[in-house]
Amino acid sequence: MKTDVFIAGGGVGGLALAAKLASRGVHVVIAEQLKRESPVYKGELLQPKTLAILERLGVLDEVEENGHVIDQLRFQEVHRNRGSTPEEINLTELSYSRVASIYDHALMVPHEKTKEILRNKGKEFDEFFHYLPGARFMGFEKGMAKVKRKKETFYVQAQVYIGAEGRSSPTRDAMNVHVKRKDYNHHFLTVTIPRPESFTKGKIITTSSCFLGLFPLPDNEVRTVFLIKAGEYKRIQEKGLESLYQAYSELEPELAEGVRTIKDWKTVQLMIPFTYHVDRYYSGNLAIIGDAAHTVHPMAGEGMNLAIQDADVLGELLAWCKEEGKNYSDYLHYYEDIRRPRVEFLLNLSHLSALVYSFQYEWWRKFRMKAVQRIYDDDQLHVKQMLNISGLGKWDFTLVDRAVQGSMLPPRQKRVSDQKQRQYLFSEAEDYPWKRNEKGRIS
Ligand SMILES: Cc1cc2nc3c(=O)[nH]c(=O)nc-3n(C[C@H](O)[C@H](O)[C@H](O)COP(=O)(O)OP(=O)(O)OC[C@H]3O[C@@H](n4cnc5c(N)ncnc54)[C@H](O)[C@@H]3O)c2cc1C
Structure with missing residues (x-):
């Protein structure tokens, strides 16, 4: 199989890149190991720059239709009272509208919905967009991508190979780049529960020892993120779901009913934050985007956004190379020059935001x-x-x-x-x- 660009991984980053390239007449093959939707929670907050990128891709209206607008972030400090309502001691509201842009809000969109919209956009250009579900990229052999699908193994020959496989990336391995992981003293439990219709604002509720992040989704649901000490999940599970119901209800009484819809720990996902940033984003005709290149602490809601923003810059660059008849590899340095410092900056900002909530x-x-x-x-x-x-x-x-x-x-x-x-x-x-x-x- 021959193509202009081979993309390993059809997550948000790989799909945003593929949709952009196909829409500009660049032939892409995307190998995605999963056959169908993933049940794993992987972030839902789309930041304003990402919305601008989605508008250029021609999918913003559909994304907005499937999203819940977050125009403000509320930071509420409370005293938690056993068995009764909390006492508010401070409330700060930060607003996206302070940014001088038409993109004056963020959007909560179910992760798989964003992927579906991007995939469908790519499919509009079916001459150029070849999406292979259930196809696992195995690494490089004879200068080609080796892909395994069911029992068949085949090779894809491309002018440029992009690793968008997320945290575990064979393309990154082939580039031989250095990954130094930094861990935190806390983990998160995350679960989506029903919310009252009137509960519409993004909110972080804290005491000296508790943290509960609440981000409304469409269809009267809310993504909840509850901070725990690293390694405590087992002990919390042993205490039973009642202790989780109690914690949520005492921090946000409006969700006292919703939290009781959690019937099984299986629906509660443990999220272990860590961070790394590779020193090189490209090597020869290989490049990596998104989580393959960097992972960010989730506190500032940037992971998905950084992947889509990488895809935008790299996609514009590769499409331009094709249009101008340039050799892709000669220009990949632009992608790293632009994205690496911006990502580094947001990694630091997210790290600082995480530290703010790291000590009890x-x-x-x-x-x-x-x-x-x-x-x-x-x-x-x-x-x-x-x-x-x-x-x-x-x-x-x-x-x-x-x-x-x-x-x-x-x-x-x-x-x-x-x-x-x-x-x-x-x-x-x-x-x-x-x-x-x-x-x-x-x-
Ligand atoms: C538990 C968890 C919670 C998160 N919470 C948030 C959050 O609240 N906010 C936020 O912004 N970000 C969050 N993130 C980060 C966010 O999910 C990632 O930053 C974002 O999804 C990165 O996109 P990506 O396309 O680079 O990688 P991914 O979304 O990981 O996509 C990679 C894709 O590649 C496929 N793949 C992997 N290996 C291969 C292979 N060898 N061959 C073929 N396909 C392969 C995978 O199946 C997957 O579909 C979270 C991540 C995790 C894991």
């Missing part, structure tokens, strides 16, 4: 509460935080910012103008610089 001391909680409140009180911090997590741009935090956040300096009164923050939004020339570099202008 009362003094740490007081510090955290003030720091989060400062992001709201100081418009520059608010804009930077939301702009950075949106993926639409990058505006570094300065020492002064951190001093304001740490209450060493007072909050600044000045509101950040839209004109000012637009300097920090990624322009098309920054997203796809090869077009300008090659022609002296954006083509």
Whole structure:
């Protein structure tokens, strides 16, 4: 089998890349080991930059129809009272609308739905899009991709090979890159439960020792994420589901009914956060995207987004190479030049957000509460935080910012103008610089 681009892995990253390439007349073969939908929870929050990318792909309307809008994130600190309602001690609301963009919200969409929409987009270009379910990429032999499907083994010859296999990546192995994993002192339990219709805002509820993240989905459901100490899952299971019902109800009484629909621990998924970032994204005519190249702590909801954003830059680059008759491998460095620093920045931001919830001391909680409140009180911090997590741009935090956040300096009164923050939004020339570099202008 021959193709322009071979993609190992049909997750969100692989599918976003394949749909883009096929829509631009680049022939792709995608080998996906699974035959059907995966029951595993793998993230649902689509950040504003991802929505912009999905719009360019022509699927945003469908994604919006299947999503729940998150325009604000609420951070609520409470005192938990045994058997009764919690007492609120602080509430901070951060808003995506502080970002000067038409993409002023995030969206909660079931993971498999996003994949289905991307796959269907690719299928519209059936001359170029060859999706092989139940096909496992085994590695490289004789310079070709070796694929196993049922009992058959075959080879795919491509001009460029992309590893989008997620955390365990044979393409990455073939590139011989270094992966250094960093673990955390906590794990998460995650489960979707029903929510009241009026429960529509994304919310993180914390005490000095508890963390419950709540992210509404369509169809009156809510994704819940409950922090536990690393290695405690077995002990929690032994205590029984009643202890989980109690914890949820005491932190968010509105979900007291919904949580009781969990009848079996099997529906509760253990999520072990860790992070790594490879030093190289490409080698010769091989490149890796998404979780094959980096894994992020889930606190800032970036994993899926980074994969789709990688796919966007790489897809534009490869499509441009095809259109201009250029050799793919000569231009892969652009993909790494653009994506690696942006990913590194968001990995650090997510790591810091994780640290904020990693320690169970009362003094740490007081510090955290003030720091989060400062992001709201100081418009520059608010804009930077939301702009950075949106993926639409990058505006570094300065020492002064951190001093304001740490209450060493007072909050600044000045509101950040839209004109000012637009300097920090990624322009098309920054997203796809090869077009300008090659022609002296954006083509
Ligand atoms: C438990 C869990 C919870 C997560 N929670 C969040 C979250 O809340 N928010 C968030 O943004 N992100 C979250 N993530 C991260 C997010 O799922 C990933 O960052 C994102 O899915 C990466 O996309 P990807 O396409 O790179 O990889 P994946 O989504 O992992 O897709 C890889 C695909 O490749 C296939 N594959 C693997 N090996 C082969 C092979 N050899 N041959 C053929 N096919 C192969 C797999 O079956 C899979 O379909 C979570 C991840 C996990 C595992």
